Amino acid sequence: MSETNLAAPSHLKIIPFMKFRKLAMAFSLLLVLGSIVSLAVNGLQFGLDFTGGTQIQLQYPKPANLETVRSQLAKAGFDSAEVVYFGQETEVKVVMQEMEDSRGKAPGEPTLTDRVVSALSVDGDQVTLKSSAFVGPQVGEELRDLGGLGMVVALLVVMGYVAFRFQYKFSIGAVTALIHDVIIVLGVFSIFHLDFDLNELAAVLAVIGYSLNDTIVVADRIRENFRKIRQTSALEIVDISLTETLGRTIVTSLTTLLVLVALFFVGGEIIHGFSIALIVGIVIGTYSSIYVAANILLMLEISPQDLIEPVKEGADLDELP
Structure with a gap:
């Protein structure tokens, strides 16, 4: 017989992340809209790999x-x-x-x-x-098109994986967070007129992987707590889950940022753009795992019913979570 905690853990000091979800949503919208406007007006300053x-x-x-x-x-x-x-x-x-x-x-x-x-x-x-x-310009144009296609395919694969691994509401939250991160990173390059080359494209794809990993860790804890904790609201369960994963998130982000900051200052001019893309992407990706992906789950009204495991035929009722 499996044990189920009916209430939130009393020893845990819960940080009310979702208390600021509306403010965070306004902040994200401001960043995304600003990035889109800059991309529409200024575009990206493509480097040699894309322009020829x-x-x-x-x-x-x-x-x-x-x-x-x-x-x-x-x-x-x-x-x-x-x-x-x-x-x-x-x-x-x-x-x-x-x-x-x-x-x-x-x-x-x-x-x-x-x-x-x-x-x-x-x-x-x-x-x-x-x-x-x-x-040649033809090669550069082909690289640009294939790079854009690669990002779209990556997002679609991520959406399919998360929907299969968790639930479709989690996939919507994860992909929204990834699109949010990519647009803001590209917006930074557009606003500051930084060169965007194959190195920077590789950094953007790396940001997608990093942000997805962080989002999946949070999603896994949210799913686990929805199945364990029953006598509380969805908002509190999300806060509990984010609090429990906060230590891991801080350690992972800070150690990665230390390496990237060192690369930025001593790695030379050739990888400045690569370092900038990853630094911005990791900061925004960490933020989006909390205030975009989790926020989307609450907006979609995630509930324990969405995460009930299918009952195996002949299973004893006492073994149900």
Whole structure:
């Protein structure tokens, strides 16, 4: 015979998370609407992987001044070139929309890469070419479309999994929280005009996985408590469940954030966008597991009847939860 707690655990100091659910809903709506408006007006500043263009990595004999490099490129006609350090101050990455076009080029005529190296090899600085890469616009457009499709498929798979593993109301809450997180992360990149490349897309997909994991932990505890605790309201059961999982949530989020903050400050320019996407995603994902996913459950009027386990044929009534 299984035991059932008819009341909330008396030893637990319950934090009234859901007391602030309406305020949290207004805050979430503000963030989501602001992100959508920025995405509609500004769009995303797609990087080389999505737009096509040329990426050139250069080695300087001494630390390079990025402003000087940009000025030299502008004088050579490359006004839109983006210049960043690549790991260390003696290595520079130049990204531009211009593409190498070999059609009609006479033998011995300098290539695009040659012209960039020549433009920067002045004032006694002998710049060395380390690598160059070209991405065609058709390839970039295909990567952008496949990336967007990947996010949609991930959300659909998540919705199906959670509906099968728990109940359809949990799947609606989980997917709403994930869409909330993705829109806000993309909104941050749009508002601050940050480059969005394949690295950042990978970070967004990682955010979906992290947020889903956090949401499932909370959902599992809510389901367990609905089956154990009977003499209390759904709102109190959600508060109890969130309080019980709070320690795990804080430890997981803080340890992950410590690593990402370290990557942001010492990982170099090349992974700044990746780090920013994950930092924003983890903070918002932790928040959404509490104030979006759980809030949706209350809005859908989750009840013990939704979570009753199917009775096996011939089971003794005393064994029912």
